[in-house]
Amino acid sequence: MRETFDRAASLYQRARPDYPDALYDDLLALTGVVPPARLLEVGCGPGKATLPLARRGFRITAVELGTALAAEARRRLAGFPHVEVVRSSFEEWEPPDTPYDLVYAATAWKWVDPRVRYAKAAALLRPGGRLAVWDAGHAFPEGFDPFFAEIQKVYDALGEGGDDVWPPPRPEDLPDPHAADLAASGRFEVVGTRRHVWARRYTAEEYLALLDTFSGHIAMAPERRDHLYAEVRRRLAARPDGRLTRHWSTVLTVGRRV
Known part of the structure; x- marks a missing residue:
């Protein structure tokens, strides 16, 4: 599934x-x-989290599995000679001898082999170096857009609803998704976590473009995806402004190499 992102x-x-x-x-x-x-x-993808740190003057090596994603990242980061994009999986990548001050992964850590990721990250860091991981996911705060309750029925009817409870817990009620694993690795001590929640408005076509970047939708059978997307368009067309509000949440977890 982690290779599906390169198609988008x-x-x-x-x-x-x-x-x-x-x-x-x-x-x-x-x-x-x-x-x-x-x-x-x-897992830098097209450089979504690389560019802001490159602009701050950091020297960055960005490892990306997808050939097309790596090429997009190189294009966007071409103006930063202190940034290198390497096309490889993290598991197979052969690093240089010089240790890093920070290893980080933005919405990519879960795709790295859990038998490898913490041990390799620790080995690549200087003593006391930091590991930072975060994911951006769909959030359902109090008063979230009712569109999602409506479209969930379509997912369920298609057999694409999954096993999660509905409605999902509020962002503040969810545990840190990485802290326990990071601590259990024996390689890192958790030094802090921070949560951020924000919202964006989407037209139907903007929202469908977003869905086309998710592995589950990319891998969905075409006839199911066509039906789902038609339902998204139909429901938003009935709204006065034709838009929905989707909330996002991310939890930043930082560990210190022990």
Whole structure:
């Protein structure tokens, strides 16, 4: 499934939201890194989380499995000579001997082999170096857009509803998705977590472009996807402004190499 994202390389940067500026402020505060520290990004995609840190003057090696995604990242980061994009899986990548100050992964860590990721990240860091991971996911705060309750019935009818409870818990009621695994690895001590929730408005076509960047929708049978997308268009066409509000949530988890 992790290889499906490469099919959406041209859409990913445009359709996926940028992470909040406050997340990067928290990242630097919790890790203590300052330019020109050496950073390693695992699964950079088209450079969504690489560019903001490149602009701050960090030296970055960005490893990306997808050929098309890596090419898109190189294009977007061409103006930063201190950034290198490497086309490889993190598991198979042969790193240089110089250790890194920070290893980070933005909405990519879950796709790395759990038998490898913490041990390799720790081996690549200087003593006391930091590991930072975060994901951006759909959030359902109090008063979320009722569109999602309506469209969930379509997913369920198609057999694509999954096993999660409905409605999902509020963002503040969800546990940190990475802290327990990070601590259990024996390689890192959790030094801080920060949660961010934000909202974006989407037209039908903007929202469908977003869905086309998700692995489950990319892999969905075409006839099911066509039916789902027709239902999205039909429901939003009935709204006065033709738009929906989707909330996003991300939890930043930072660990110190022990």
